Amino acid sequence: MMIGWGIQDETKKGLVRMFSAYRHAENSTLFAAALLGMFGIFLEGLFYFGIYRLMAERSQKQAHNFRTGIIGYIVFGPCGFHVPICMMLFLYRSLTEAGAENVLETVEQFADYFIAPSLILFWIFFLILEGTQISAFLKGKTPYPKRCFVFSLPVGMLIAKLFNIFGNHAFVNAIDCAWISVGNIWMFAGLLFMMKKAQAE
Incomplete structure:
Protein backbone atom coordinates (compact mmCIF):
# COMPACT_ATOMS: atom_id res chain seq x y z
CA MET A 1 0.00 0.00 0.00
CA MET A 2 3.00 2.30 0.56
CA ILE A 3 3.90 2.05 -3.11
CA GLY A 4 0.40 2.09 -4.56
CA TRP A 5 -0.89 5.17 -2.72
CA GLY A 6 -1.25 7.50 -5.71
CA ILE A 7 -3.48 8.59 -8.57
CA GLN A 8 -3.17 6.99 -12.00
CA ASP A 9 -2.71 9.17 -15.07
CA GLU A 10 -5.93 8.42 -16.96
CA THR A 11 -4.46 9.71 -20.22
CA LYS A 12 -2.17 6.67 -20.32
CA LYS A 13 -2.96 3.00 -20.85
CA GLY A 14 -1.78 -0.42 -19.69
CA LEU A 15 1.43 -0.79 -17.70
CA VAL A 16 2.30 2.90 -18.03
CA ARG A 17 -1.02 3.93 -16.46
CA MET A 18 -0.49 1.51 -13.56
CA PHE A 19 3.07 2.75 -13.00
CA SER A 20 1.89 6.36 -13.04
CA ALA A 21 0.27 5.82 -9.62
CA TYR A 22 3.65 4.82 -8.19
CA ARG A 23 5.64 7.89 -9.34
CA HIS A 24 5.45 9.48 -5.90
CA ALA A 25 7.35 6.61 -4.30
CA GLU A 26 10.81 7.77 -3.30
CA ASN A 27 13.80 5.45 -3.15
CA SER A 28 13.41 5.12 0.62
CA THR A 29 9.75 4.13 0.17
CA LEU A 30 10.60 1.51 -2.44
CA PHE A 31 13.37 0.14 -0.23
CA ALA A 32 11.08 0.01 2.82
CA ALA A 33 8.30 -1.67 0.81
CA ALA A 34 10.74 -4.21 -0.63
CA LEU A 35 12.13 -5.02 2.82
CA LEU A 36 8.72 -5.22 4.53
CA GLY A 37 7.34 -7.37 1.73
CA MET A 38 10.34 -9.67 1.74
CA PHE A 39 9.93 -10.49 5.43
CA GLY A 40 6.15 -10.19 5.37
CA ILE A 41 5.62 -12.74 2.59
CA PHE A 42 8.05 -15.10 4.32
CA LEU A 43 6.06 -14.81 7.56
CA GLU A 44 2.79 -15.32 5.67
CA GLY A 45 4.23 -18.54 4.32
CA LEU A 46 5.19 -19.72 7.80
CA PHE A 47 1.68 -18.97 9.06
CA TYR A 48 0.31 -21.27 6.36
CA PHE A 49 1.70 -24.19 8.36
CA GLY A 50 -1.16 -23.52 10.78
CA ILE A 51 -3.58 -24.36 7.96
CA TYR A 52 -1.37 -27.33 7.02
CA ARG A 53 -1.90 -28.76 10.52
CA LEU A 54 -5.68 -28.48 10.07
CA MET A 55 -5.66 -30.94 7.18
CA ALA A 56 -2.71 -33.16 8.23
CA GLU A 57 -4.79 -35.45 10.47
CA ARG A 58 -7.59 -36.01 7.96
CA SER A 59 -5.72 -36.19 4.66
CA GLN A 60 -1.98 -36.74 4.39
CA LYS A 61 -2.15 -36.35 0.61
CA GLN A 62 -3.84 -32.95 0.79
CA ALA A 63 -1.45 -31.86 3.54
CA HIS A 64 1.58 -32.95 1.47
CA ASN A 65 0.38 -30.99 -1.57
CA PHE A 66 -0.35 -27.98 0.60
CA ARG A 67 3.13 -28.13 2.14
CA THR A 68 4.62 -28.18 -1.36
CA GLY A 69 2.68 -25.01 -2.14
CA ILE A 70 3.90 -23.37 1.07
CA ILE A 71 7.54 -24.08 0.22
CA GLY A 72 7.13 -22.56 -3.24
CA TYR A 73 5.34 -19.54 -1.77
CA ILE A 74 8.19 -18.95 0.67
CA VAL A 75 10.97 -19.56 -1.87
CA PHE A 76 9.62 -17.55 -4.82
CA GLY A 77 7.30 -15.02 -3.17
CA PRO A 78 9.69 -12.69 -1.29
CA CYS A 79 12.80 -12.45 -3.49
CA GLY A 80 11.45 -13.97 -6.70
CA PHE A 81 8.33 -11.86 -6.98
CA HIS A 82 7.95 -8.98 -4.53
CA VAL A 83 11.47 -7.52 -4.42
CA PRO A 84 11.99 -7.67 -8.24
CA ILE A 85 8.68 -5.84 -8.75
CA CYS A 86 9.98 -3.05 -6.50
CA MET A 87 13.21 -3.09 -8.52
CA MET A 88 11.21 -2.73 -11.74
CA LEU A 89 9.33 0.27 -10.35
CA PHE A 90 12.65 1.87 -9.33
CA LEU A 91 14.05 1.23 -12.81
CA TYR A 92 10.99 2.69 -14.55
CA ARG A 93 10.90 5.83 -12.43
CA SER A 94 14.65 6.41 -12.62
CA LEU A 95 14.80 6.02 -16.41
CA THR A 96 11.74 8.24 -16.85
CA GLU A 97 13.19 11.00 -14.67
CA ALA A 98 16.51 10.76 -16.56
CA GLY A 99 14.66 11.31 -19.85
CA ALA A 100 15.88 8.02 -21.30
CA GLU A 101 14.48 6.73 -24.58
CA ASN A 102 12.50 3.50 -24.89
CA VAL A 103 11.85 3.38 -21.14
CA LEU A 104 8.88 1.03 -21.36
CA GLU A 105 10.70 -1.31 -23.75
CA THR A 106 13.68 -1.49 -21.37
CA VAL A 107 11.45 -2.17 -18.36
CA GLU A 108 9.51 -4.86 -20.25
CA GLN A 109 12.78 -6.57 -21.24
CA PHE A 110 13.90 -6.44 -17.61
CA ALA A 111 10.62 -8.05 -16.59
CA ASP A 112 10.90 -10.74 -19.28
CA TYR A 113 14.50 -11.67 -18.48
CA PHE A 114 14.67 -11.31 -14.71
CA ILE A 115 11.15 -11.37 -13.25
CA ALA A 116 9.08 -13.68 -15.47
CA PRO A 117 10.88 -16.99 -14.65
CA SER A 118 10.48 -16.72 -10.87
CA LEU A 119 7.05 -15.11 -11.28
CA ILE A 120 5.79 -18.09 -13.29
CA LEU A 121 7.12 -20.49 -10.66
CA PHE A 122 5.50 -18.43 -7.89
CA TRP A 123 2.07 -18.64 -9.55
CA ILE A 124 2.43 -22.38 -10.15
CA PHE A 125 3.07 -22.98 -6.44
CA PHE A 126 0.36 -20.46 -5.60
CA LEU A 127 -2.18 -22.50 -7.59
CA ILE A 128 -1.05 -25.70 -5.83
CA LEU A 129 -1.31 -23.97 -2.44
CA GLU A 130 -4.73 -22.42 -2.92
CA GLY A 131 -6.22 -25.21 -5.01
CA THR A 132 -5.33 -27.69 -2.28
CA GLN A 133 -6.65 -25.46 0.49
CA ILE A 134 -10.02 -24.83 -1.17
CA SER A 135 -10.35 -28.51 -2.08
CA ALA A 136 -9.54 -29.64 1.47
CA PHE A 137 -12.13 -27.33 2.99
CA LEU A 138 -14.83 -28.28 0.47
CA LYS A 139 -14.18 -32.00 1.04
CA GLY A 140 -14.33 -31.68 4.82
CA ASP A 176 -5.23 -2.84 -5.57
CA CYS A 177 -1.43 -2.81 -5.31
CA ALA A 178 -1.56 -4.78 -2.04
CA TRP A 179 -4.11 -7.35 -3.24
CA ILE A 180 -2.17 -10.41 -2.07
CA SER A 181 -1.65 -8.95 1.41
CA VAL A 182 -5.33 -7.98 1.59
CA GLY A 183 -6.17 -11.56 0.57
CA ASN A 184 -4.06 -12.94 3.41
CA ILE A 185 -5.70 -10.60 5.93
CA TRP A 186 -9.12 -11.76 4.74
CA MET A 187 -8.13 -15.43 4.97
CA PHE A 188 -6.42 -15.44 8.36
CA ALA A 189 -8.96 -13.08 9.96
CA GLY A 190 -11.85 -15.24 8.72
CA LEU A 191 -10.28 -18.48 9.93
CA LEU A 192 -9.48 -16.97 13.32
CA PHE A 193 -13.05 -15.66 13.58
CA MET A 194 -14.43 -19.16 12.84
CA MET A 195 -11.94 -20.92 15.13
CA LYS A 196 -14.44 -21.59 17.95
CA LYS A 197 -16.71 -23.29 15.45
CA ALA A 198 -13.82 -25.48 14.32
CA GLN A 199 -12.83 -26.26 17.92
CA ALA A 200 -16.39 -27.38 18.59
CA GLU A 201 -16.05 -29.78 15.67
Missing part, protein backbone atom coordinates in the same frame (compact mmCIF):
# COMPACT_ATOMS: atom_id res chain seq x y z
CA LYS A 141 -10.65 -32.50 5.31
CA THR A 142 -10.32 -29.87 8.05
CA PRO A 143 -12.17 -29.29 11.35
CA TYR A 144 -13.76 -26.17 9.83
CA PRO A 145 -17.22 -26.14 8.23
CA LYS A 146 -17.05 -26.62 4.47
CA ARG A 147 -18.36 -23.12 3.83
CA CYS A 148 -15.13 -21.73 5.29
CA PHE A 149 -13.46 -22.33 1.92
CA VAL A 150 -14.42 -18.69 1.28
CA PHE A 151 -11.68 -17.72 3.73
CA SER A 152 -8.99 -18.35 1.15
CA LEU A 153 -6.46 -16.13 -0.57
CA PRO A 154 -8.14 -15.99 -4.03
CA VAL A 155 -11.43 -14.80 -2.51
CA GLY A 156 -9.64 -12.11 -0.49
CA MET A 157 -7.67 -11.01 -3.56
CA LEU A 158 -10.91 -10.75 -5.54
CA ILE A 159 -12.42 -8.57 -2.79
CA ALA A 160 -9.37 -6.28 -3.03
CA LYS A 161 -9.80 -6.01 -6.81
CA LEU A 162 -13.50 -5.17 -6.41
CA PHE A 163 -12.49 -1.90 -4.76
CA ASN A 164 -11.60 -0.69 -8.27
CA ILE A 165 -15.29 0.03 -8.85
CA PHE A 166 -14.83 3.11 -6.63
CA GLY A 167 -12.61 4.71 -9.27
CA ASN A 168 -9.16 6.20 -9.52
CA HIS A 169 -8.39 7.20 -5.93
CA ALA A 170 -5.20 6.83 -3.89
CA PHE A 171 -6.78 4.50 -1.32
CA VAL A 172 -8.30 2.30 -4.03
CA ASN A 173 -5.00 2.07 -5.94
CA ALA A 174 -3.17 1.25 -2.69
CA ILE A 175 -5.52 -1.66 -1.97
Whole structure:
Protein backbone atom coordinates (compact mmCIF):
# COMPACT_ATOMS: atom_id res chain seq x y z
CA MET A 1 0.00 0.00 0.00
CA MET A 2 3.00 2.30 0.56
CA ILE A 3 3.90 2.05 -3.11
CA GLY A 4 0.40 2.09 -4.56
CA TRP A 5 -0.89 5.17 -2.72
CA GLY A 6 -1.25 7.50 -5.71
CA ILE A 7 -3.48 8.59 -8.57
CA GLN A 8 -3.17 6.99 -12.00
CA ASP A 9 -2.71 9.17 -15.07
CA GLU A 10 -5.93 8.42 -16.96
CA THR A 11 -4.46 9.71 -20.22
CA LYS A 12 -2.17 6.67 -20.32
CA LYS A 13 -2.96 3.00 -20.85
CA GLY A 14 -1.78 -0.42 -19.69
CA LEU A 15 1.43 -0.79 -17.70
CA VAL A 16 2.30 2.90 -18.03
CA ARG A 17 -1.02 3.93 -16.46
CA MET A 18 -0.49 1.51 -13.56
CA PHE A 19 3.07 2.75 -13.00
CA SER A 20 1.89 6.36 -13.04
CA ALA A 21 0.27 5.82 -9.62
CA TYR A 22 3.65 4.82 -8.19
CA ARG A 23 5.64 7.89 -9.34
CA HIS A 24 5.45 9.48 -5.90
CA ALA A 25 7.35 6.61 -4.30
CA GLU A 26 10.81 7.77 -3.30
CA ASN A 27 13.80 5.45 -3.15
CA SER A 28 13.41 5.12 0.62
CA THR A 29 9.75 4.13 0.17
CA LEU A 30 10.60 1.51 -2.44
CA PHE A 31 13.37 0.14 -0.23
CA ALA A 32 11.08 0.01 2.82
CA ALA A 33 8.30 -1.67 0.81
CA ALA A 34 10.74 -4.21 -0.63
CA LEU A 35 12.13 -5.02 2.82
CA LEU A 36 8.72 -5.22 4.53
CA GLY A 37 7.34 -7.37 1.73
CA MET A 38 10.34 -9.67 1.74
CA PHE A 39 9.93 -10.49 5.43
CA GLY A 40 6.15 -10.19 5.37
CA ILE A 41 5.62 -12.74 2.59
CA PHE A 42 8.05 -15.10 4.32
CA LEU A 43 6.06 -14.81 7.56
CA GLU A 44 2.79 -15.32 5.67
CA GLY A 45 4.23 -18.54 4.32
CA LEU A 46 5.19 -19.72 7.80
CA PHE A 47 1.68 -18.97 9.06
CA TYR A 48 0.31 -21.27 6.36
CA PHE A 49 1.70 -24.19 8.36
CA GLY A 50 -1.16 -23.52 10.78
CA ILE A 51 -3.58 -24.36 7.96
CA TYR A 52 -1.37 -27.33 7.02
CA ARG A 53 -1.90 -28.76 10.52
CA LEU A 54 -5.68 -28.48 10.07
CA MET A 55 -5.66 -30.94 7.18
CA ALA A 56 -2.71 -33.16 8.23
CA GLU A 57 -4.79 -35.45 10.47
CA ARG A 58 -7.59 -36.01 7.96
CA SER A 59 -5.72 -36.19 4.66
CA GLN A 60 -1.98 -36.74 4.39
CA LYS A 61 -2.15 -36.35 0.61
CA GLN A 62 -3.84 -32.95 0.79
CA ALA A 63 -1.45 -31.86 3.54
CA HIS A 64 1.58 -32.95 1.47
CA ASN A 65 0.38 -30.99 -1.57
CA PHE A 66 -0.35 -27.98 0.60
CA ARG A 67 3.13 -28.13 2.14
CA THR A 68 4.62 -28.18 -1.36
CA GLY A 69 2.68 -25.01 -2.14
CA ILE A 70 3.90 -23.37 1.07
CA ILE A 71 7.54 -24.08 0.22
CA GLY A 72 7.13 -22.56 -3.24
CA TYR A 73 5.34 -19.54 -1.77
CA ILE A 74 8.19 -18.95 0.67
CA VAL A 75 10.97 -19.56 -1.87
CA PHE A 76 9.62 -17.55 -4.82
CA GLY A 77 7.30 -15.02 -3.17
CA PRO A 78 9.69 -12.69 -1.29
CA CYS A 79 12.80 -12.45 -3.49
CA GLY A 80 11.45 -13.97 -6.70
CA PHE A 81 8.33 -11.86 -6.98
CA HIS A 82 7.95 -8.98 -4.53
CA VAL A 83 11.47 -7.52 -4.42
CA PRO A 84 11.99 -7.67 -8.24
CA ILE A 85 8.68 -5.84 -8.75
CA CYS A 86 9.98 -3.05 -6.50
CA MET A 87 13.21 -3.09 -8.52
CA MET A 88 11.21 -2.73 -11.74
CA LEU A 89 9.33 0.27 -10.35
CA PHE A 90 12.65 1.87 -9.33
CA LEU A 91 14.05 1.23 -12.81
CA TYR A 92 10.99 2.69 -14.55
CA ARG A 93 10.90 5.83 -12.43
CA SER A 94 14.65 6.41 -12.62
CA LEU A 95 14.80 6.02 -16.41
CA THR A 96 11.74 8.24 -16.85
CA GLU A 97 13.19 11.00 -14.67
CA ALA A 98 16.51 10.76 -16.56
CA GLY A 99 14.66 11.31 -19.85
CA ALA A 100 15.88 8.02 -21.30
CA GLU A 101 14.48 6.73 -24.58
CA ASN A 102 12.50 3.50 -24.89
CA VAL A 103 11.85 3.38 -21.14
CA LEU A 104 8.88 1.03 -21.36
CA GLU A 105 10.70 -1.31 -23.75
CA THR A 106 13.68 -1.49 -21.37
CA VAL A 107 11.45 -2.17 -18.36
CA GLU A 108 9.51 -4.86 -20.25
CA GLN A 109 12.78 -6.57 -21.24
CA PHE A 110 13.90 -6.44 -17.61
CA ALA A 111 10.62 -8.05 -16.59
CA ASP A 112 10.90 -10.74 -19.28
CA TYR A 113 14.50 -11.67 -18.48
CA PHE A 114 14.67 -11.31 -14.71
CA ILE A 115 11.15 -11.37 -13.25
CA ALA A 116 9.08 -13.68 -15.47
CA PRO A 117 10.88 -16.99 -14.65
CA SER A 118 10.48 -16.72 -10.87
CA LEU A 119 7.05 -15.11 -11.28
CA ILE A 120 5.79 -18.09 -13.29
CA LEU A 121 7.12 -20.49 -10.66
CA PHE A 122 5.50 -18.43 -7.89
CA TRP A 123 2.07 -18.64 -9.55
CA ILE A 124 2.43 -22.38 -10.15
CA PHE A 125 3.07 -22.98 -6.44
CA PHE A 126 0.36 -20.46 -5.60
CA LEU A 127 -2.18 -22.50 -7.59
CA ILE A 128 -1.05 -25.70 -5.83
CA LEU A 129 -1.31 -23.97 -2.44
CA GLU A 130 -4.73 -22.42 -2.92
CA GLY A 131 -6.22 -25.21 -5.01
CA THR A 132 -5.33 -27.69 -2.28
CA GLN A 133 -6.65 -25.46 0.49
CA ILE A 134 -10.02 -24.83 -1.17
CA SER A 135 -10.35 -28.51 -2.08
CA ALA A 136 -9.54 -29.64 1.47
CA PHE A 137 -12.13 -27.33 2.99
CA LEU A 138 -14.83 -28.28 0.47
CA LYS A 139 -14.18 -32.00 1.04
CA GLY A 140 -14.33 -31.68 4.82
CA LYS A 141 -10.65 -32.50 5.31
CA THR A 142 -10.32 -29.87 8.05
CA PRO A 143 -12.17 -29.29 11.35
CA TYR A 144 -13.76 -26.17 9.83
CA PRO A 145 -17.22 -26.14 8.23
CA LYS A 146 -17.05 -26.62 4.47
CA ARG A 147 -18.36 -23.12 3.83
CA CYS A 148 -15.13 -21.73 5.29
CA PHE A 149 -13.46 -22.33 1.92
CA VAL A 150 -14.42 -18.69 1.28
CA PHE A 151 -11.68 -17.72 3.73
CA SER A 152 -8.99 -18.35 1.15
CA LEU A 153 -6.46 -16.13 -0.57
CA PRO A 154 -8.14 -15.99 -4.03
CA VAL A 155 -11.43 -14.80 -2.51
CA GLY A 156 -9.64 -12.11 -0.49
CA MET A 157 -7.67 -11.01 -3.56
CA LEU A 158 -10.91 -10.75 -5.54
CA ILE A 159 -12.42 -8.57 -2.79
CA ALA A 160 -9.37 -6.28 -3.03
CA LYS A 161 -9.80 -6.01 -6.81
CA LEU A 162 -13.50 -5.17 -6.41
CA PHE A 163 -12.49 -1.90 -4.76
CA ASN A 164 -11.60 -0.69 -8.27
CA ILE A 165 -15.29 0.03 -8.85
CA PHE A 166 -14.83 3.11 -6.63
CA GLY A 167 -12.61 4.71 -9.27
CA ASN A 168 -9.16 6.20 -9.52
CA HIS A 169 -8.39 7.20 -5.93
CA ALA A 170 -5.20 6.83 -3.89
CA PHE A 171 -6.78 4.50 -1.32
CA VAL A 172 -8.30 2.30 -4.03
CA ASN A 173 -5.00 2.07 -5.94
CA ALA A 174 -3.17 1.25 -2.69
CA ILE A 175 -5.52 -1.66 -1.97
CA ASP A 176 -5.23 -2.84 -5.57
CA CYS A 177 -1.43 -2.81 -5.31
CA ALA A 178 -1.56 -4.78 -2.04
CA TRP A 179 -4.11 -7.35 -3.24
CA ILE A 180 -2.17 -10.41 -2.07
CA SER A 181 -1.65 -8.95 1.41
CA VAL A 182 -5.33 -7.98 1.59
CA GLY A 183 -6.17 -11.56 0.57
CA ASN A 184 -4.06 -12.94 3.41
CA ILE A 185 -5.70 -10.60 5.93
CA TRP A 186 -9.12 -11.76 4.74
CA MET A 187 -8.13 -15.43 4.97
CA PHE A 188 -6.42 -15.44 8.36
CA ALA A 189 -8.96 -13.08 9.96
CA GLY A 190 -11.85 -15.24 8.72
CA LEU A 191 -10.28 -18.48 9.93
CA LEU A 192 -9.48 -16.97 13.32
CA PHE A 193 -13.05 -15.66 13.58
CA MET A 194 -14.43 -19.16 12.84
CA MET A 195 -11.94 -20.92 15.13
CA LYS A 196 -14.44 -21.59 17.95
CA LYS A 197 -16.71 -23.29 15.45
CA ALA A 198 -13.82 -25.48 14.32
CA GLN A 199 -12.83 -26.26 17.92
CA ALA A 200 -16.39 -27.38 18.59
CA GLU A 201 -16.05 -29.78 15.67
